[in-house]
Amino acid sequence: MIEREVLYREVWAEPMTKVGARYGTTATKLAKVCDQLDVPCPSSGYWVQLAHGTAPERPPLPALRPGAPAGCELVPTPPKPRSVAAEAERGASRIVVPEVIKALHPLLRDADARKRGRRDEDAGAHAAIHVSDALRDRGVRVMHVILTELDRRALHYAPLGSRERYGRRERESIAVEIEGESVRFYLFEWTRSAPLDPEAAKRAGDDRWKVPHAYLGDGRLRIRIEDGYSPPTWRDEEGRPVEQRLNAFIRGLYVAAESQRARRLAAEKRERAEREAQARREREAALQRHHEALVADAEQRVRALDFAVALRALAGRIEARGVGGERESAWSGWARRLAAQLDDQALSDLPDVVPNAASDADCRSRDS
Template sequence: MRRDKINQEATLEGQPAGSAPTGQDVHTVSREELYEQVWARPMTKVAADYGVTSTALKKTCDRHKIPTPDRGYWAKLEHGKQVRKRPRLPRLSDTKLDRVRINGSLPESLPEEVRKAGTEVRERLASMSLPELAGATASSGSGGKEPSILRSTRRAISKGRPDVQGFKSSQGSGIVPMKIAPYSIDRALLPLSRLFVLAGTEGYRPKISDTGLDLATEDLSIPFGVEERPRKTPHEPTEAELKRRDENLRWGSSRPPWPQYDYSPSGRLSIVIHANSWSGLRRTYSDCKTQSVEAMLPEIVAGLAEHAALLRERRRAAEERERQHREAEARRRREEAFSAREKRRLEFIDAIHEQLLERSKLAAVLAHLESSAVTGENRAKSISAWIRRRIQQIDALTCPEFVDLSARSAKLDFVEPFSDLNRENPGSYYGYPSTPRLQFWSIDEQKELATSISALEWAARAGLAPESESEDADQSQTG
């Protein structure tokens, strides 16, 4: 029935370190330490130190096989009455139980906005005269008029069939989630009517959701429900169960075939806020010996304000994390874009450097050939002519004008852009950057147009190579 079955009084065992939500503290102690603590002071005081309830601490001790004082132990001890002797801490074969993790939350660990929101609501409600809304004890047929928005809830819970324990349940869109005994229906709906009126003074209005009926403000909704605490009594085995036990014993099974306890309606109602699990905020408001749910309505409204403030704080924190993530992602993209630009720039400079190295090598060879021809006939004229032509090509390829045109053709910018947002990868198809290279160019000064041409075409236009195959053949015959 409940959208959030986890009770805020429970502890988390085995949760990774650092994973506790906002407002939660994780304490780790040994079994021996916790054993000494629960036998040195009342369970309520020890639990308060860890930011959990005494019930939650008792469950934790039971899981780790730590014996605890019986109910009333400290009261009897205070009045000098005889109490059960302190048992020894049993040894365990499972070493995983040696360390006890207690996830609790102390009020001072909650954000300041949360504590402030609850305090302000309590002060405002304390200054108002609200005896009929918050202080009166509801009974069937008493109180004001039931709001129409609760009709669906009354209809659903009235038509429900009791389960084996005697509880009826209701759930669905526009219906307050409930699990109560049939005779508790009128009493459960009356404090809800008063809660709606009281919550309305703080800006909370009933709002239909897909899974229930929430109390909502302009910016958020808080789900809640009503439950009846079950009465737990030791199970009295029936004759059939006793007979089944005897049959099991003959087969070697000593486990009793009946539950340890029976559960039944107790008449103790609880209003439960289904939000902010494991936050440390109070989520359950139950009837007790000294106070009824009806008398807790102002405190419930203050609790709503605290839960709303924590939801806003968590949403703000989530938005801040998202903003930081976006900034980190944008920074990563800028760094990647910068690295990519630097890589292509270096590739372009390497291309120029390779040409200059080749020119230096050609010049050294040419100087060697010409120095050898000073004293005799130069038998390597054609080689020297080719080297000179090649040097001319390299000089043209690496001249500032051609270098600038080659860089612009590759969309290679040596000035950092103001922004890398929406900047596509330059000089590429389908977003893959091409390797920048040096090129030969035909420049039309009148049209202010530069066209990339091949090395052979440039050499022909420069008069360093024949323009056609026939001219090449004529030169060969002449030679």
């Protein structure tokens, strides 16, 4: 509990950021407490003006209003949770790719899977290395270091086959589970189609597509994370190969997991809002149907009562003539009995509207 007199002295003795830090809270929250206790606070430029001798006079502490609190309990602001991406920096050390690897990672020990055409489940992590033979050994060493780093961080991963996503076919990759999110990555090299005989292609002109072609790599190793429409990619640059960017890539895995989680939560929120809106529309439609049924039932009852009133009036007029015989008397008695039956039918078996009224109020409270 901090009293308003103490708070008044402290906020005018030093900046509110320092006062708030001492109480484990922020300057913004401290300003709200001062406003709640009717304690005047220095303006944003007060301390600069005070340093130059041009600060305005400190206003006096106003008297305590009747019923106003004389103090307030300052609850420390809890620290912000560490983001998933920040976890990547914890205990991080520079990742180095050795020139020679004595024992390959278990997912890379199948030497036959190094062949470019091997793309089955038995290929293990080799299936996620989409490079030419010239970069194959280098790609294997980089993948070995990456998988070893994932093991050091106790992250679960597994090779996955290709899949269709965002309207395009994704390559075979490694899926890493980070904070419940599955992040896929793979190594690759840009390739282009080039004629095996350039001179023959020139002579062919428009028919150069008939000349045998081959796919040639550009010689640059790349690592890509499948994350949305613009997947982050690390590649060889002049004077800085991809081996020197593996720390940034590992952090990118955590960033991608955080991004996927945000998108998933946003999608779940939209789906939940849509389900609630659909349920609300269904409740409103059900209420409307029930209301229309009530109106139709009420109209039928009103018609029955009006007819009963008309029958009694007609029977009364027949009886008032005073010339009634057996036929008139029998008809008058029948009309009064029928009117009584109509009264009973109109005033009995009334529909229950209480549950529907509660649902109607619930709909209005949700919409407000």
